[in-house]
Amino acid sequence: MLLFTPGPTPVPEFARIAMAGETLHHRTPEFEAIFAQTRELLFELFGMDEVVMLASSGTGAMESAVINLCHDTLLNINSGKFGERFGKIAKASGLGSVEIRHEWDTPATVGEVVETLKKHPQIDAVAIQISESAGGLRHPVEEIAAAIKAVDPKIMVIADGITAVGVEPIDTTHIDCLLAGSQKALMLPPGLAILGLGSAALEKIGSGRGYYFNLATEIKNQVKNTTAWTAATTLIIGLKAVLQKIKEDGGFAKLYDETAQRAEAAHLALNALGLHIYPTAPAKSMSTVDDADASAIRSILKKDFGVNVAGGQDHLAGKIFRINQMGLIEPYEIAWTLNAVELALAKLGRRAYDGTANRVFNQNYFKSIVENRTE
Ligand SMILES: *Cc1c(COP(=O)(O)O)cnc(C)c1O
Numbered sequence: 001m002l003l004f005t006p007g008p009t010p011v012p013e014f015a016r017i018a019m020a021g022e023t024l025h026h027r028t029p030e031f032e033a034i035f036a037q038t039r040e041l042l043f044e045l046f047g048m049d050e051v052v053m054l055a056s057s058g059t060g061a062m063e064s065a066v067i068n069l070c071h072d073t074l075l076n077i078n079s080g081k082f083g084e085r086f087g088k089i090a091k092a093s094g095l096g097s098v099e100i101r102h103e104w105d106t107p108a109t110v111g112e113v114v115e116t117l118k119k120h121p122q123i124d125a126v127a128i129q130i131s132e133s134a135g136g137l138r139h140p141v142e143e144i145a146a147a148i149k150a151v152d153p154k155i156m157v158i159a160d161g162i163t164a165v166g167v168e169p170i171d172t173t174h175i176d177c178l179l180a181g182s183q184k185a186l187m188l189p190p191g192l193a194i195l196g197l198g199s200a201a202l203e204k205i206g207s208g209r210g211y212y213f214n215l216a217t218e219i220k221n222q223v224k225n226t227t228a229w230t231a232a233t234t235l236i237i238g239l240k241a242v243l244q245k246i247k248e249d250g251g252f253a254k255l256y257d258e259t260a261q262r263a264e265a266a267h268l269a270l271n272a273l274g275l276h277i278y279p280t281a282p283a284k285s286m287s288t289v290d291d292a293d294a295s296a297i298r299s300i301l302k303k304d305f306g307v308n309v310a311g312g313q314d315h316l317a318g319k320i321f322r323i324n325q326m327g328l329i330e331p332y333e334i335a336w337t338l339n340a341v342e343l344a345l346a347k348l349g350r351r352a353y354d355g356t357a358n359r360v361f362n363q364n365y366f367k368s369i370v371e372n373r374t375e
Pocket of ligand 1 (some may be wrong): 007058082129131132133148160181184192
């Protein structure tokens with residue numbers, strides 16, 4: 001089965017092999033050396049002042065960011081399930097909560113965020129997804145972050161990059177905390193969450209809040225290449241292998257370029273089939289199609305073509321399908337998937353099969369190669 005869900009994403013063979021070794025004890029010079037190398041690679045990926053690895057799913061990093069960086073009231077942007085989660089975390093942590101809510105295809109605007117901050121001066125942190133995975137939406141986080149800092153540089157900006165870090169370059173100039181998770185763009189099994197932190201965040205953390213997710217406790221240990229609690233050793237070994245491989249294969253910029261090119265070519269191919277891309281501002285992490293036959297298309301993809309794509313949740317259940325674009329994806333695998341979507345439409349009597357999906361995908365994906373030919 002081809003796994004094409006936007007998390008978990010497939011774990012490449014080289015990463016599985018790297019994680020197949022004997023279990024290392026985490027308090028050993030051997031593991032500490034691996035931890036140190038992984039930290040260095042993460043500094044390159046995040047481009048921030050500090051990085052922290054946590055043994056938890058992505059939600060643990062969200063909770064850790066909220067409790068350590070928000071001391072009064074959190075503003076969360078709810079254009080989907082993950083944005084909504086930030087508000088739930090704030091309430092569960094006894095913090096004040098203000099929410100900007102939109103339909104799942106609609107990104108937040110700079111204007112409404114600034115207006116909300118002015119109306120609620122007790123807000124001391126804003127949490128937003130870069131890529132909101134519920135509908136495959138891209139929020140204009142960099143612009144919003146700059147506007148927040150112009151209102152008050154003390155307001156913390158928490159950016160959930162769980163389906164954005166490793167997908168596209170992120171300008172962290174005005175971002176205080178950037179989150180990533182192992183099972184999405186980093187192509188690993190679930191269980192490792194990562195926070196990138198800027199200097200203002202480090203200052204605000206002070207002696208930290210919470211116990212397991214206390215960032216001050218973690219930072220004190222991680223700068224010495226160890227962890228406060230038992231490290232997710234196997235996943236950290238896998239992460240080191242993934243980041244090294246990306247660098248060996250031409251670096252992060254090349255990965256971002258290929259991802260952008262693949263997502264754009266897939267978008268055009270889906271449009272050429274008469275399908276509609278759901279979000280008004282699509283993220284590069286996934287291709288989300290809203291369609292009355294979404295459930296039927298998904299089940300044909302699975303049964304007839306061995307491709308697993310994700311559906312929608314809550315009110316979008318049965319109304320959308322989401323195709324992953326994160327990670328090291330072979331162009332022939334996404335081409336197979338787009339061709340399968342075209343065949344599914346033919347099977348449903350929607351349009352005759354004529355190979356449009358692959359023609360449009362290939363023409364666009366390989367456009368830069370064709371255009372760069374010199375002979
Ligand atoms: C997957 C995801 C998370 C974290 O979910 P977990 O299941 O806890 O790993 C958070 N934010 C976004 C945008 C995600 O896609």
